[in-house]
Amino acid sequence: MKIAILVREETMQRCTGKGCLNAFFQRKDAFARYGDEAELVTFSHSGGDIDHKIEMMLKNGVDVVHLSSCTRGKSPNYETLAQRLAEHFDVVGYTHGPETGKERATVFLRAKRL
Template sequence: MKIAILVREETMQRCTGKGCLNAFFQCKDAFARYQGDIELVTFSHAGGDIEHKIAMMLKNGVETVHLSTCLRGKAKNYEELAKRLSRHFAVVGYTHGPETGRERAAIILEKGGSIRV
């Protein structure tokens, strides 16, 4: 399974990515759901040319995009971004910590936009 992690651009100005990367490499929190091998193909912020980033992720075989926990907590376009990405990928709307955050629960979508249970 090829995975991408997209984080909040503003948070990347001061964040090292430790929470997201620890969860990925330790297969815990949002990444505990996977059985077998997973490969981190992309670790990038969600700002800039998102269409180019989508094209590159598709080219590199990404199957699932995780939106970072900071995106869920602070990004105004969190829901819109998740729906946009779900046209091409499964989307898991958090990386580390609980699935339900202080402000809102994580969006989890199958490719095509249907809600994953």
């Protein structure tokens, strides 16, 4: 299982990624569902050329994209981004902390690919 984590670009200006990375490496919160076979192959922000990032994730065999908890909480295009990514990948709409968001529901989408 190859995993990508996409974080909110604006948050990355001040965030070290510790919450997302700890959750992945400790297999807790959103990553509790995976065993030791899960491999983190992408850790990036969702800004910039998302089509190129999707292309590179496909090339690297990503199966599941996790949108960071800060994206769920603060990004106005959270649902739109999740839908775009679900054209190719399964999408889990958080990384760490509670599964349910304070102000919006967490998305869980299956890839639409054949």
